[in-house]
Amino acid sequence: MDAAGDFYFVDARWQRIYRWADGARQLSTLRDVPLDPVNLAFDKAGNLMVVSYAGTGTVYAFKPGSALDQFELIKAIDAAPRPGLTPVRPVGDWRLAKDTATGMPVPRPFHYLSPDGTTSISAGRDFTTGASSWGVKGADLLRAFGLAAATPGQPFYVTSESEVVTWTGTLGPDGNFTAFKPFVQQGGESVAWDAAGNVYLAAGQIYVYNREGRLIDTIEVAERPIQVVIGGKDRRTLFIAARSSLYSVRILAPGPLH
Numbered sequence: 702m703d704a705a706g707d708f709y710f711v712d713a714r715w716q717r718i719y720r721w722a723d724g725a726r727q728l729s730t731l732r733d734v735p736l737d738p739v740n741l742a743f744d745k746a747g748n749l750m751v752v753s754y755a756g757t758g759t760v761y762a763f764k765p766g767s768a769l770d771q772f773e774l775i776k777a778i779d780a781a782p783r784p785g786l787t788p789v790r791p792v793g794d795w796r797l798a799k800d801t802a803t804g805m806p807v808p809r810p811f812h813y814l815s816p817d818g819t820t821s822i823s824a825g826r827d828f829t830t831g832a833s834s835w836g837v838k839g840a841d842l843l844r845a846f847g848l849a850a851a852t853p854g855q856p857f858y859v860t861s862e863s864e865v866v867t868w869t870g871t872l873g874p875d876g877n878f879t880a881f882k883p884f885v886q887q888g889g890e891s892v893a894w895d896a897a898g899n900v901y902l903a904a905g906q907i908y909v910y911n912r913e914g915r916l917i918d919t920i921e922v923a924e925r926p927i928q929v930v931i932g933g934k935d936r937r938t939l940f941i942a943a944r945s946s947l948y949s950v951r952i953l954a955p956g957p958l959h
Contacts, residue, residue: 702932702956703743703765708940710928710947711738718751720765721940721947723933728947734769736761742789742822742848744815750775750789750822752842757831760813760822777811777829780875787820788853788876791845792892795863798825798841806859806870808877822848823876846891846903846942847928851876852957856912858884858900860892867892867902885914893929893939897954901939903929907950920950931956 702708708721709731718732718741732738737755744750744762753759763772798807811829812821826832828840842848851857851872860867865888870881889904898912907920907929924943932938936955941948 702930702940703749704745704747706932706934706936706938708930708932708947709741709743709749709765710942711741713737713739713754718749723938723949731765732763732769736772739843740791740845740848742820742850744817744820745787746815746817746819748773748816750813750815750820752822752848754838754843758811758824758829762816773816775813775815777813777824780808780810780812780823780877782874783812783821784874785819786874786876788851788872789820789822789848790851790857790859790872790876791841792847792849792858793845793860793862793890794841795844795861797859797861797864797868805881806878808875812876820850821876847930849893855957856894856898858892858894860890860902860904861888862890862904864888867900885910885916890926891928893931894957895931895952895954896957899952899954901929901931901952903927903941907939907941922948924948 720731737753738751740752742750748762750762760775761772809823811824828842867884869884870878873879889902891903894900900910902908903926909918926941928942930940939950
């Protein structure tokens with residue numbers, strides 16, 4: 702989602718990045734070039750950061766509307782506490798890597814810092830080295846259906862369909878978890894949350910939980926949803942990306958501001 706509330710998403714098979722202009726209700730192709738886009742995030746200056754399947758640890762950035770040959774390759778740097786920075790992480794994974802001693806997610810040793818210096822994508826060594834199994838790369842930055850920006854000290858959610866769990870935790874200034882615990886015993890492909898603490902879980906349908914983990918609503922979708930993002934001009938539109946279509950639902954509370 703950009704600052705105007707418009708929704709950007711990837712069709713990885715055809716290597717295209719699309720923009721849905723919510724006010725105009727119009728879809729456009731932002732990029733259609735073979736740079737293997739998989740996941741997206743914006744910084745505060747409007748640079749679109751793209752996690753790519755190509756190469757080893759490839760992240761690049763460009764300004765929407767710029768020429769196709771205008772983009773910046775971002776190099777990984779060591780993760781460190783960077784107060785005021787907005788950390789970005791995957792919101793889902795089929796198998797969450799946890800430290801057996803603490804039960805916390807394994808700390809990520811790398812940051813991809815945005816061109817304006819306000820945002821960082823946290824990465825593990827499996828992404829930066831291009832580690833693969835049976836010829837398929839396994840980093841969650843590539844497997845996850847979407848990334849989300851976090852506010853350090855505020856709840857951040859991660860879901861796992863295979864483990865049938867959604868967790869909640871808080872992130873520190875280095876983008877790593879400082880607290881982590883199960884939220885509900887249900888997992889899905891993607892998760893989003895609003896400023897009132899309601900959590901929207903894509904798991905066959907959209908299941909809505911309150912901040913205490915009690916199911917309060919179910920949003921039925923014609924296709925299986927794989928990604929949910931809160932956007933729109935007033936941050937009260939839940940965008941639902943499915944296998945072949947994009948849906949939206951108006952919600953009562955706005956999404957969080959970062």
